Amino acid sequence: MRSALHRAFVFSRKHSGLALHARPRPQQSFPIVPDQQRLExxxxxxxxxxxxELSHLRGSLLGLLGSAHPGLSEIARYYFLQPSQQLRSLIVLLFSHATxxxxxHWRxxxxxxxNEADTGLSEELDRPLRLPDVLNNWHPSMPNDTASFASVFHLRPPGLHQPPPLPPSSVHGIPHLVSPPRLLPVQLRLAQIVEMIHIASVLHDDVLDATTPAPTHEHDGFGNKLSILAGDFLLGRASAALSRLGESEVVELVAxxxxxxxxxxxxxxxxGQRGQPGPPRTLTDAWDVYLQKxxxxTASLxxxxxxxxxxLGGCREGEVWKDVAYAYGRNLGIAYQLVEDTLDYEAGGKNLVPGLVTGPALFAGEEHPDLQPLIHRNLxxxxxxxxAVDFVSRSGGIERTRRLAQSYADAAxxxxxxxxxxxxxxxxxxxxECVISRKW
Structure with missing residues (x-):
């Protein structure tokens, strides 16, 4: 692990900022994967x-969202039904299977x-995110006939429900994957929540700010206000679904x-705004801000x-599996974004706008000092x-950024x-490897 992280550190010329800290410290390990596995x-x-699982998650997302204003439903449907690789959901499902x-606490x-499936309690996880006992009435005044008033003094006779059996006691031994492979319902729901948060961020990113000269996406049919509202709507729905998972650490992570x-x-x-504090004064500063962003x-999600x-699969404090998952996702996310940023310059810069300068231009700035003043004022x-596009085309900025992305992928x-x-x-x-090659 150290060698790949070291290569990433060298390629970025020690401008790693937040992205390279908190390297996991494994407490237990398995034998190194043999080289033959590369062929597999x-x-x-x-x-x-x-x-x-991916097909089911995408197909049931709209049902999970429940009723909403028709305009919000239309936008959500537009995004959820678009072709997508569901990269973030894919990571959740694969890591669930792998651990x-x-x-x-897996048992x-x-x-x-x-037990929840046998008793029918698991159905609540799949209910639309608008329950009858939640105050969703259109009129702001509180009704006088809420369900809670009707049963305040009702006492349930004893003996109607058998208590659930006690959970199995944990047996500590050599950890092993469950066989046959199995996903828990809460892990499937997490994959949907992650997709909702990602789509919400896409909607918010679609909002055109004052520095954007032209629409950045082809649809451009919903408008800024509806995009913001739809993104907020999805974040609210994701938060409601998150509350049903029953795991405080997961709530803190996703929040x-x-x-x-x-x-x-x-x-x-x-x-991207003039007069705002914090423009990078040196290339070192620019690298720090860029990798932090x-x-x-991208990588945090x-x-x-x-x-x-x-x-959610039962891993607790002190077990290495949590750190492995975090380190993989962090490095993969940074690699993914670095490749994305090279595509903008390979396309001739048609999607570039004033703002934070990305890897290709930062590397080009090292080779062409005349580019540095442009970097310092964020183009x-x-x-x-x-x-900037011209300078990058006459430099090794794109290739060096791709090598940096490869080093992060190697670390993952x-x-x-x-x-x-x-x-x-x-x-x-x-x-x-798919993240680097974009061969989906």
Missing amino acids: TQRLEPHALVAP NGLGR EKAWAAQ GVISNLAEGEMLRVQA TYLK MAKSARAAVV ADEGDIDR REVLQLLPDSDPKIALDALA
Whole structure:
């Protein structure tokens, strides 16, 4: 793991900021994956391994959202029914498969899921996110006939319901994956929540600010206000679904993601506005802000949702599986965004706007000092973007950014060595290569 992280550190010239800290410290490990597994990786398509689950999750999302204003429903349907690789949901499902059975509390988690299914309690997890006993009336005044008034003094006779059996006691031993493979309902729901948060962030990113000269997406049919409202609506629905998972650590992780998205967007917006504090004074400063924004806006969701999936599978404090999931998601997310940023320059800069300068231009700035003043003002002056594209085309900025992305992907793959061998582990390894090659 150290070698790949070190390569990433060197490639970014030690401008790592938030993105490279908190490297996991494994407490237990499995033998290193043999080299032959690279051949198996090439034969295993990550999406194929969990294709039925991905199809079910996407098909049931609209039903989960429940009733809403027709305009909000229309926007949600537009995004959820678009072709998508569901990358973030895929990470959640694959890590669930790759770690279920390893955590000390897996047996209790599996028992609880089975007991809820047997008693019908699991149906609540799948109900639309508007329940009859929640005050959703249109009129703001409180009605005089709420259900709670009718049964205040009702006493339930004893003996009508048998208490559930006691959960199995945990048996500490060598951790092993559950066989046959099994996903818990709460992990499936987490994958949907992650997709909802991602779509909400896409909707918010679609909002055109004052520095954007033209629409950034083809649809451009909903308008800024509706996009903001739809994004907020999805975040509210995701929060309601999150509350049903019954795991405080997962709630904190996912809530932290929502905060991170807002923090990352603030960095981007401030960089695109004149008079805002904090423009980078040196290339070192620019790298720090860029990688911090990359973690907050992209990698945080992948890292924390992967960790949350492992927690829902029964992993507790002190077990390495949570750290493996977080480190993989963080490194994969940074690699993904670095490749995305190269595509903007490969396309001639047609989607570039004034704001935080990305990897290709930062590397180009090291080779062409005349580009550095443009970087320091975040490409804010007229003609800056065209000049930056020209400088990047005459430099090794795109290739160096791709090498940096590869080093992060390698770090993600190396941390997987701590997991026991399995098809989901091979799929996660293959996914890191897919992120670099964009061969979905």
